[in-house]
Amino acid sequence: MMKFGKSSSNITTSNAPVSDLKGFLGDGTEIKGELSFSEMLRVDGSISGKIKSDSGTLLVGERGYIKASVEAANVSVSGTIEGTVTAKNKVEIHPTGKVFGDVYTQALIIEHGAVFDGKCHMTGREIPAKTEPVEK
Incomplete structure (x- = not known):
């Protein structure tokens, strides 16, 4: 069952206000x-396949299990993700969180x-050009 809208209980794993949960x-x-x-x-259930959001935040609760490629602006993990995670801004893995994938x-x-x-690939940063030593 999917629930949409505001909730009065504190169900997020980050510092985001509950009113932001959609x-x-x-x-x-x-x-x-x-x-x-x-x-x-917020995911406390199970998802397999592909998850995509251009600007959203994905919260994986302690009971959440995702076996999918994930694309979002921010990803906060207290459950389990198996697959590639791509986040424009940041990925947080909390003490109960598990990420198996790049x-x-x-x-x-x-x-x-x-x-x-897995491997972490830092994005959005320029690699400095190699400089040759200056001869005197």
């Missing part, structure tokens, strides 16, 4: 296929106790 996939709910969203989505982002925050098994 979608919720509850525990015991499963989606297979492609999912797109805007703004903020991460492409400008900022990666891994808290003590979290699991990250």
